[in-house]
Every structure is written in structure tokens, then in C-alpha cells.
Amino acid sequence: LKDIPGISVVKPKAAFYIFPKLDIEKFNITDDMQFAYDFLHQKQVLVVQGTGFNWIAPDHFRIVYLPHRRTLSQAMQKLSDFLETYHQ
Numbered sequence: 140l141k142d143i144p145g146i147s148v149v150k151p152k153a154a155f156y157i158f159p160k161l162d163i164e165k166f167n168i169t170d171d172m173q174f175a176y177d178f179l180h181q182k183q184v185l186v187v188q189g190t191g192f193n194w195i196a197p198d199h200f201r202i203v204y205l206p207h208r209r210t211l212s213q214a215m216q217k218l219s220d221f222l223e224t225y226h227q
Contacts, residue, residue, distance in 0.1 A: 140157070140159060140202075140215055140218075143215070143218060143219045143222060144165075145161060145162040145165045145166060145222055146159050146162070146218075146222070147159070147160045147162075148160065155203060155205055156201055156202060156203045156204065157202050157204060158189060158192070158199045158200070158201055158202075159199065159200060159202065160198050160199050161198050161200065162198075163196070163197060163198045166225055166226055166227065167226045167227050168197055168198065168227050169197060169227055170197055170227065171188035171190050171194075171197035171198070171199070172188045172190065172191075172197075173227060174188065174197070174200065174225075174227070175187060175188045175200060177221075177225070177227075178218070181221060182217040182218070182221050183217075184214045184218065186200045186201060186202055187200060187201040188200055188201075202214075
């Protein structure tokens with residue numbers, strides 16, 4: 140996840156979820172709900188927008204990492220592919 144250009148992340152200490160931060164200038168993101176919808180629509184991977192968890196800026200999203208490692212790896216590859224061309 141941290142190797143995807145335009146994403147920064149702080150490793151959680153004890154949670155089963157993580158809130159990666161998007162470079163909103165790089166991707167021109169103004170609506171994180173739209174970002175989550177676009178990702179779901181194009182790559183069939185569900186994330187939840189950060190504003191759904193009271194993040195003020197539209198620059199975070201939530202990933203739960205309960206699925207198997209292989210499933211998560213596939214989802215992160217889809218995220219990387221998606222962000223290569225994504226702009227709002």
C-alpha cells in the first residue's frame with residue numbers, strides 16, 4: 140500500500156483497519172465518496188470514504204484487512220492500477 144504513488148499511510152498499532160491518505164492534489168479529489176464509488180464501479184473493490192468516519196478533508200479512505208492476504212494483495216494491485224489514471 141505504501142508503495143502506491145500518491146498514497147501515504149501510518150501503520151496502525153492494534154486495529155483491523157487502516158486509513159490511507161490520498162494526495163488530493165495529485166488526483167484532484169474533491170469528493171471522497173465519489174472516489175470510493177468510482178473505485179467500486181471500475182474495479183469492484185469496496186472502500187469507505189474517510190468523511191464517513193468524520194475525516195474533514197476528502198483525503199482518506201478506510202480499508203479493512205480481515206480478508207486473506209491474497210485477496211488484499213489483489214485489491215491493492217487494483218487500487219494501484221486505478222490510481223494510475225484517476226482524476227476527478
